[in-house]
Amino acid sequence: MSLIAASLDAFATPRHGHHRRADQGLQLELMSDMLDTRGSWLSEDDLSLARERLPMVYVDALPVRVNALGEITAIGLLLRGRHDGSLSRAVVSGRVLYGELLRHALLRHIEKDLGTMALPRIPSSIVPFTVAEYFPDPEVTGFVDSRQHAVSLCYIVACDGDCVPSQDALDLAWVTPQEALSYTFQAEMTGGQGRLVRLALAHCGYLD
Amino acid sequence: MSLIAASLDAFATPRHGHHRRADQGLQLELMSDMLDTRGSWLSEDDLSLARERLPMVYVDALPVRVNALGEITAIGLLLRGRHDGSLSRAVVSGRVLYGELLRHALLRHIEKDLGTMALPRIPSSIVPFTVAEYFPDPEVTGFVDSRQHAVSLCYIVACDGDCVPSQDALDLAWVTPQEALSYTFQAEMTGGQGRLVRLALAHCGYLD
Amino acid sequence: MSLIAASLDAFATPRHGHHRRADQGLQLELMSDMLDTRGSWLSEDDLSLARERLPMVYVDALPVRVNALGEITAIGLLLRGRHDGSLSRAVVSGRVLYGELLRHALLRHIEKDLGTMALPRIPSSIVPFTVAEYFPDPEVTGFVDSRQHAVSLCYIVACDGDCVPSQDALDLAWVTPQEALSYTFQAEMTGGQGRLVRLALAHCGYLD
Amino acid sequence: MSLIAASLDAFATPRHGHHRRADQGLQLELMSDMLDTRGSWLSEDDLSLARERLPMVYVDALPVRVNALGEITAIGLLLRGRHDGSLSRAVVSGRVLYGELLRHALLRHIEKDLGTMALPRIPSSIVPFTVAEYFPDPEVTGFVDSRQHAVSLCYIVACDGDCVPSQDALDLAWVTPQEALSYTFQAEMTGGQGRLVRLALAHCGYLD
Known part of the structure; x- marks a missing residue:
């Protein structure tokens, strides 16, 4: 196995696309653990190198509480350290792995950030309400990720x-x-998180 | 009160827009009953006349069951008599009343057709996945309503x-x-109901 | 013909749905003139009465200039008198007539407000970017039309x-x-026109 | 420069995000040529390795002719060799490069496949009508790319x-x-191209 193969292998995940219609519970949790373990194989150097040369596929999720009419009553904002060392309120966000369907990635990252009892209602259509293009350079789109170019x-x-x-x-x-x-x-x-929240609310008809 | 005012008054509803953020339960049920009662005041002749001169605002809803990944596992199809006397499988559908918000109309018609225990997840955005333009003439769009021009x-x-x-x-x-x-x-x-179901499933990525 | 039929008749239009695929030019202009003439038949009283009892179907259009990348370089804002007597910057807006397809209404109102040389690119999908619910009461949705309840x-x-x-x-x-x-x-x-413009720009990724 | 860096470098592009608002003409053509040249640096082996470990970001475009009402009158289908050696009708499709905005990628691939005189109307919103998840395994989603996992x-x-x-x-x-x-x-x-065309037409209201 060549060096590049070994390095990139850390990105790989077992093919779980086939399980996409399986009931979830235990299975997804195990898969999630497994993926996380594999993720930790990746050296920081190799991850950085790949991130400098390919756009990454991401999913972002704004967790909300809704009433019986579907109106948003509350928005869940995480507080987390950013890669530049600062703290920021942020939405759920994470990378889509090789072989992983968007729905799986969305559910996995919500469960990772909000726990397995969050009971998210994953949308029946995977058409996103917006696409955020993250760049290290804050001038490009206003969505900033100091590590990489990500299409979310x-x-x-x-x-x-x-x-x-x-x-x-x-x-x-x-x-x-x-x-x-x-x-x-x-x-x-x-890093654009405030703007993303405003775009989401605008999509639902809210705007200050 | 003129004749036209009296006739059209049967379409009117009490202003309930202000209650849109109220918790629902009893209140909406009462409102729904009241609206239905008012609806029955309207003579068939006057309803027909109005329907021949103005497009009506409608909402259509395809009830679905989804799994934890948001994938559609089942679709609820009603069996009902159409206005031309035939029977057809159909989605939930109904008129938006004067002063009524789309969200309220959507919830009201789902509860009317599927009962008050259906627990529908009204979408947080009221942007529809498609707009069906119904006409008496089946040649116009393929969406047919023998009674009226409706924009749903x-x-x-x-x-x-x-x-x-x-x-x-x-x-x-x-x-x-x-x-x-x-x-x-x-x-x-x-009358286009089959096509509407196919459009909905296409929006969610399903297509035969 | 009864009084209500006569009154409502002013809303009616000749069936032009069948012509929807015809080339436009002269035909649409003539139709537009005809519709406008018919519209002027309607007494203010009868129009007001109908508007107090049924939601009207409307289309709103934000005219934009785009560059080769599809980015919005300019937005066209009309200055017009509102029905409450004030002046306001506003987008193109108008009623959908009986028997009229949304595409036709959209083109007709753009040509009416911007002239027949505007060369609008009517979207290939009629799914709107948002639905504005106009009410006389400014508290309901923030979209205000002092004359009527309109779903646009x-x-x-x-x-x-x-x-x-x-x-x-x-x-x-x-x-x-x-x-x-x-x-x-x-x-x-x-009357919500500023908000509509912001929602449109948010949909295209712009937000202050 | 390490082996992995050298290999992955073939994916990289000069940062052109900053030029996104520049007028296009010559500049984009030059960029496109440059990118293509760089693309040809990449050895088949290294490209294959990367494609086995990371999902690729793609854009697909269905070229259409529309009339003044925005109705689709014709669809442009390319005939091209697939990576499994077969011939297939196909839509415009291609990879998003590191540092490249979706709009640029869309325009670049349309010009590459249809020529620089195609005059495409890039949409003002980059929200896609659907997201196609391509996998080597035809059983996963029905969208097949024998080389890679691509999110398009x-x-x-x-x-x-x-x-x-x-x-x-x-x-x-x-x-x-x-x-x-x-x-x-x-x-x-x-490989799912027929389905993609049907989804696009369904989005515009067409369905057999």
């Missing part, structure tokens, strides 16, 4: 269950649409 | 609860996407 | 030709997205 | 100019929506 399909996902911030998130705050649009919260969302 | 905003609505066909529906069948796309079921859906 | 399907329409404000518009200004989002222009757009 | 954002792009098949395409046929949906043409579109 963005979804609004209602969660009915208990959401518990996990892994790298320091906090999860539920705020009203009005609060999310307020200067205070917008100022806490850097 | 169409939604896919996941229902988590117990769905019971009510009022004018004779039956409710849950079929898989594959069955819904089959010749057998498509042949039972007249 | 909203589109962004690139125009390649010469746009000349016509009929009831006093002026047509082309402004950049940044200007359209500025306080100055937002303040000149009342 | 799919657009319908009206072209006003002269379209000339170039590079690897053997032919370009303009067919009506009805023809494109016919068994004859569907049978000539393998």
Whole structure:
């Protein structure tokens, strides 16, 4: 196995596309663990190299609470460290792995960030409400990721269950649409995260 | 009060836009009853006259069951008499009343057709997946309503609860996407209903 | 013919659905003139009465200039008198007539407001980017029409030709997205028009 | 420079995000040539290795002719050799490069496949009408790419100019929506291309 094969192998995942219609529970949890384990194989250097040469496929999810009319009553904002060392309110976000369907990636990252009891309602259509193009350079689109060029399909996902911030998130705050649009919260969302929240709310008809 | 005012008054509803953020339960049920009662005031002649001169605003809803990944596992098809006297499999459909928000109309018609325990997940965005333009003449768009020109905003609505066909529906069948796309079921859906189901499934990535 | 039939008849249009694939030029212009003439038959009283009892179907169009990459370089804002007597910057907007397809209504109103040389690129999909629900009461949705409850399907329409404000518009200004989002222009757009422009720009990824 | 860096470098492109608002003409053509040249540096082995470990970002474009009402009158289908050696009718498709905006990729691939006189109307919103997930295994989604896992954002792009098949395409046929949906043409579109065309037409309201 060549060096490049070995390096890139760390990106690979077992083919789980075939399981896409299986009931989830245990199976997905195991898969998620397995993927995370494999992810940790990847050296920081090799990940950085790949990220400098290929756009990455991402999914972003804005967790919301809705009432019986489908109106958004609250938005879940994570507090997490950014790759530039700062803290920011942020939506759920993560990479789509090789062989992984968008739906699986969306569910996996929501469960990773909000816990397995979040009960997200993954949309029946995978058409995103917007596509965020992240670049290291903040001037290009306003969506910033210091590590990479990422093309992220963005979804609004209602969660009915208990959401518990996990892994790298320091906090999860539920705020009203009005609060999310307020200067205070917008100022806490850097790298385009505030804009993404405003685009999501605009898609649902909210706008300050 | 002039004749035209009296005739048209049967279309009117009390202003309930202001209540749009209220919790629903009893209130919406009462409103729904009241609207239905008012609807029955309208003479057939006057309703026909208005329908011949103005496009009506409608909402259509395709009730679906989804799994944890958001994939459609079943589609709910009502069996109901059409206005031309035939029977057809059909989606939930109904008129938007004066002063009524689309969200309210969508919830009201789903509860009317599937019962109050259907627990529909009204979408957080009211942008429809398609717009069906119904005409008496089947040649115009393929969406047929012998009574009127209706512009219908169409939604896919996941229902988590117990769905019971009510009022004018004779039956409710849950079929898989594959069955819904089959010749057998498509042949039972007249007036463009089969096409609407196929458009909805296409929007979610399914297509025979 | 009864009184109500006579009154409502003013809403009616000849069936032109069948001509929907015909080339346009003269035919549509004639139709447009004819419709306008018929519209003027309608007494103000009867129009008001109908508008108080049924939601009207509308189309709104935001005219834009785009570059070869599809990026919006300018937005066309009309200056027109509102029904409450004030002046406001506004998008193209108008009623869908009985028997009229949305595409026809969209083209007709753009040609009416911007002239027949505007060369609009009517979208190939009639799914709107948003649905604006207009009410007399400004508290309901923020989209205000003092005359009626209107459900308006909203589109962004690139125009390649010469746009000349016509009929009831006093002026047509082309402004950049940044200007359209500025306080100055937002303040000149009342009744929700500023919000509609911001929603349209948000849909295209622009947001202040 | 390490082996992996050298290998992956073939994917890289000069940062051209900053030029995104520049007028195009010569500049984009030069860029396109440059990118193609760089692409040819990449050894087949290294490209294959990377493609086995990361999902690739793609854009697909269905070129269409539209009339003044925005209705699709014809669809442009390329005839090209597939990577499994077969011939298939296909839409415009290609990879998004590192640092490249979706709009640029869309324009670049349309110009590459249809020539620089195609005059495509790149959409003002980059929200795709559907997302096609391509896998080597035909069982996963029905969208097949024997080389890789690709996540493709799919657009319908009206072209006003002269379209000339170039590079690897053997032919370009303009067919009506009805023809494109016919068994004859569907049978000539393998690997999910026929399905993609049907999804696009369904989005625009056409369906056999």
